Amino acid sequence: MPSYTQEVQACRDAYNAGKMLIVEERRKHLMSLWRLMEEQSEEILAALKKDLSKPKFEGVLMEIAFVKNELVCQLDHLDEWTAPQKVGKNLMTMMDGVFIKPEPLGVVLIMSAWNYPIQLTLGPLCGALAAGNTVIIKPSELSANIATLLEKIIPKYFPSNIVTVINGAIPETNALLKERFDYILYTGGSAVAKIIYESAAKHLTPVTLELGGKSPVYLDPSSNLEIAARRIVWGRFSNSGQTCIAPDYVMCPKGIESEFVRRCKDALLEFFGENAQESESYGRIVNNRHFNRIKAMLNGANIAVGGKTDEKDKFIEPTILVDVKPTDSCMQDEIFGPILPVMCVSDVDEAIAFINSREKPLALYVFSKNGKTVDKIMSRTTSGGITVNDTVMHASVETLPFGGVGNSGIGAYHGKFSFDTFSHKRSCLVKKQAMEGMNQIRYPPYTDKKLNL
Numbered sequence: 247m248p249s250y251t252q253e254v255q256a257c258r259d260a261y262n263a264g265k266m267l268i269v270e271e272r273r274k275h276l277m278s279l280w281r282l283m284e285e286q287s288e289e290i291l292a293a294l295k296k297d298l299s300k301p302k303f304e305g306v307l308m309e310i311a312f313v314k315n316e317l318v319c320q321l322d323h324l325d326e327w328t329a330p331q332k333v334g335k336n337l338m339t340m341m342d343g344v345f346i347k348p349e350p351l352g353v354v355l356i357m358s359a360w361n362y363p364i365q366l367t368l369g370p371l372c373g374a375l376a377a378g379n380t381v382i383i384k385p386s387e388l389s390a391n392i393a394t395l396l397e398k399i400i401p402k403y404f405p406s407n408i409v410t411v412i413n414g415a416i417p418e419t420n421a422l423l424k425e426r427f428d429y430i431l432y433t434g435g436s437a438v439a440k441i442i443y444e445s446a447a448k449h450l451t452p453v454t455l456e457l458g459g460k461s462p463v464y465l466d467p468s469s470n471l472e473i474a475a476r477r478i479v480w481g482r483f484s485n486s487g488q489t490c491i492a493p494d495y496v497m498c499p500k501g502i503e504s505e506f507v508r509r510c511k512d513a514l515l516e517f518f519g520e521n522a523q524e525s526e527s528y529g530r531i532v533n534n535r536h537f538n539r540i541k542a543m544l545n546g547a548n549i550a551v552g553g554k555t556d557e558k559d560k561f562i563e564p565t566i567l568v569d570v571k572p573t574d575s576c577m578q579d580e581i582f583g584p585i586l587p588v589m590c591v592s593d594v595d596e597a598i599a600f601i602n603s604r605e606k607p608l609a610l611y612v613f614s615k616n617g618k619t620v621d622k623i624m625s626r627t628t629s630g631g632i633t634v635n636d637t638v639m640h641a642s643v644e645t646l647p648f649g650g651v652g653n654s655g656i657g658a659y660h661g662k663f664s665f666d667t668f669s670h671k672r673s674c675l676v677k678k679q680a681m682e683g684m685n686q687i688r689y690p691p692y693t694d695k696k697l698n699l
């Protein structure tokens with residue numbers, strides 16, 4: 247088994263040396279990451295193409311621009327967020343300094359998933375550096391071209407004791423998890439998250455777990471079905487459905503099902519043309535294991551749109567399933583592929599009951615023009631995030647925390663929430679040695695007179 251003691255110790259020594267306590271030092275590293283994003287963007291897009299056939303547009307917008315936005319946000323607020331924050335005082339501390347001081351945690355491990363391998367790796371890196379940590383990155387081995395590229399380019403922009411990339415699969419990850427970290431941010435599935443959490447517990451290391459699950463859509467009959475279909479189809483079929491917050495299935499009353507499916511078909515035609523396999527805007531499944539896992543969901547299913555597959559090309563056509571039952575295979579685990587099941591429910595109450603009978607979702611979507619329906623779903627369900635009358639977009643708002651709840655995750659990040667995630671909020675009370683008289687009341691001998699004051 248490999249050992250990463252040296253790499254982690256080097257990062258710990260750099261952290262202990264205190265250089266990252268200097269805000270200008272953090273700014274310098276954030277600027278290095280900016281340069282990397284500028285200078286290596288073509289290489290990044292080429293690696294994304296090799297790993298996922300990711301369309302350039304999605305690579306630019308959802309990976310590179312995402313990280314750059316996060317960088318701008320951290321850089322813009324660096325002075326404000328790193329400054330001690332004065333808080334309210336009570337009678338006993340009127341004359342003292344009372345403030346919260348954000349401090350770095352130490353050595354952070356970022357373990358990322360393959361579906362947005364730049365966003366999920368370099369996105370959290372921004373907050374971890376802004377907060378003053380040194381960082382070990384473990385990209386997913388499934389997006390192998392990005393993993394190799396990161397290992398090659400990160401040393402050109404960062405000293406290895408500030409940011410280091412460690413590549414590998416399960417044996418390497420297990421070896422890495424034996425080390426003591428001060429924080430772990432993991433993005434991936436719930437099963438592996440339990441392994442990470444258990445390893446972290448051995449060192450009492452705090453974690454953020456960014457997981458997944460089935461994110462439902464409730465489509466209300468009051469909706470404009472053309473608009474709803476376009477927004478749902480975009481969220482479901484971008485990155486070939488391999489998005490953690492993609493709408494996983496749609497629930498709607500029977501009366502609007504066929505028009506909704508027809509509108510989805512129109513949207514698919516508009517987005518990807520007659521043959522999605524020839525479209526430059528449509529990606530591929532990451533590997534054969536996932537291809538076969540997704541394809542198996544089509545067995546015995548009622549396919550209303552799509553359904554074509556090509557294993558050699560790891561292509562699965564955008565597919566819509568109807569007459570779906572809760573017991574169908576596509577309704578068990580997160581689909582994480584280009585299949586959209588439509589399940590009929592009698593009304594919003596049945597949809598709410600169904601959502602609440604399942605694990606708490608990472609995202610929830612409601613399409614309705616009726617404020618009461620929206621309020622009802624908002625107040626009677628829970629999920630990591632919710633977007634009304636659109637899909638996926640809440641994740642692009644950096645002033646909102648991004649994370650799950652229950653089985654869909656622990657903790658959150660993005661923007662200020664990233665900075666906070668990777669910081670310790672130290673409680674500081676600073677007194678002077680004067681005015682000792684004020685303290686007499688709390689010192690023994692304890693008397694009833696002191697109690698009654």
Ligand code: NAD
Nearest residue numbers: 357358359360385386387419434435438456457458459490
């Ligand atoms: P993955 O297979 O790439 O694994 C993620 C990380 O775990 C990788 O670094 C990998 O090396 C490591 N890993 C895998 N198996 C391991 C094992 N047995 N022991 C130790 N480490 C191991 O990613 P995945 O799990 O296929 O990711 C897909 C899931 O991630 C989906 O459920 C998706 O919804 C979720 N996801 C969540 C978010 C989010 O931000 N919440 C983003 C993307 C994906």
